[in-house]
Amino acid sequence: MRSRTDHRSTSQRQDSVIARVRERRLRRSRLRQGSAITMNFAPMIDMTFLLLIFFLVTTTFERAEGILASKLPQHTGKHQASLPIVPIVVRVQPDGTDHNAFTISIDGFDAQPTTFAALTSVLLDIQQQPGFDNETPVVIVASHDLLWDHVVASWNAALHADCRRVAFGD
Amino acid sequence: MRHERRQRQTSSGISFNAVPMVDVIFMLTIFFMLVSRFSSAEQIPMELPKPEHSQASVVKIPERVIINCRVNGLLPAESPQAVFSIGPNQPEPLDVIARRLVAMRQKSPNLKVVVRADRRLPYAQVREVMRMLANHNIGMLNVVAHVDEKN
Numbered sequence: 001m002r003s004r005t006d007h008r009s010t011s012q013r014q015d016s017v018i019a020r021v022r023e024r025r026l027r028r029s030r031l032r033q034g035s036a037i038t039m040n041f042a043p044m045i046d047m048t049f050l051l052l053i054f055f056l057v058t059t060t061f062e063r064a065e066g067i068l069a070s071k072l073p074q075h076t077g078k079h080q081a082s083l084p085i086v087p088i089v090v091r092v093q094p095d096g097t098d099h100n101a102f103t104i105s106i107d108g109f110d111a112q113p114t115t116f117a118a119l120t121s122v123l124l125d126i127q128q129q130p131g132f133d134n135e136t137p138v139v140i141v142a143s144h145d146l147l148w149d150h151v152v153a154s155w156n157a158a159l160h161a162d163c164r165r166v167a168f169g170d
Numbered sequence: 171m172r173h174e175r176r177q178r179q180t181s182s183g184i185s186f187n188a189v190p191m192v193d194v195i196f197m198l199t200i201f202f203m204l205v206s207r208f209s210s211a212e213q214i215p216m217e218l219p220k221p222e223h224s225q226a227s228v229v230k231i232p233e234r235v236i237i238n239c240r241v242n243g244l245l246p247a248e249s250p251q252a253v254f255s256i257g258p259n260q261p262e263p264l265d266v267i268a269r270r271l272v273a274m275r276q277k278s279p280n281l282k283v284v285v286r287a288d289r290r291l292p293y294a295q296v297r298e299v300m301r302m303l304a305n306h307n308i309g310m311l312n313v314v315a316h317v318d319e320k321n
Contacts, residue, residue, distance in 0.1 A: 055202030066226025149289035156221035
């Protein structure tokens with residue numbers, strides 16, 4: 001009787017061990033299949049491609065635009081008392097028939113700068129003279145047939161010389 | 171057996187490594203996103219003045235109106251003629267622009283005027299705009315020029 005019962009118990013144990021091993025294998029295989037969280041990258045890559053094509057098509061490489069501020073001569077309104085400050089009058093006009101050539105002269109000064117960089121240094125020199133500083137008004141009087149590029153360049157030269165009060169004159 | 175199966179799995183299809191391509195595309199997209207600046211429709215393409223050591227600064231003016239002064243025609247003649255327009259609008263005569271400006275200034279008194287003029291235009295053409303502004307008591311003039319890239 002005992003031997004029979006022992007035999008049964010050992011066979012039951014073996015069965016249970018086999019069942020456990022099978023269960024473990026099943027778990028492992030399930031884990032292998034479902035452990036890695038998969039992410040579908042295709043829509044993201046599609047979107048990135050679309051964005052890239054959009055930016056490639058729309059982008060234009062241009063120089064940045066800025067603003068130069070100045071005052072305009074006023075024709076209307078009450079006449080104000082003129083200040084006893086002598087303004088620096090810069091006259092710019094085209095030189096002969098060449099549209100790109102120009103001459104610069106400054107009223108009351110002998111210096112005739114040939115470039116706009118030279119105009120900046122001349123204005124800086126004038127500021128060092130007694131009675132002049134960077135608050136002295138600078139009036140740019142440009143000839144009618146002068147290129148707008150040169151008008152802006154002369155204005156820019158005055159600003160580059162740290163002139164605080166730059167205006168256009170008639 | 172297992173080893174054979176693995177070999178079959180790896181050598182069965184032509185594999186394509188998309189990772190470097192995706193990396194490059196990402197880099198390009200980020201570059202273009204950072205570099206791109208969406209220009210306003212008001213800024214009609216034209217040749218703007220390019221002064222040496224430009225003192226022009228990028229300023230955001232909230233209440234502004236842009237007057238574009240373009241060269242009339244594709245090939246400018248010896249003395250090019252200007253056409254004037256408010257922002258992206260169709261070219262109009264200066265007196266019409268002046269009337270529009272007056273109406274705009276009634277609505278917003280702090281309106282600033284920005285003049286974008288082609289560098290090839292003679293001063294006399296742009297001066298007409300300046301005179302018109304002065305006649306309407308607009309004392310401040312903001313002129314557009316290219317910004318110095320060194321700054």
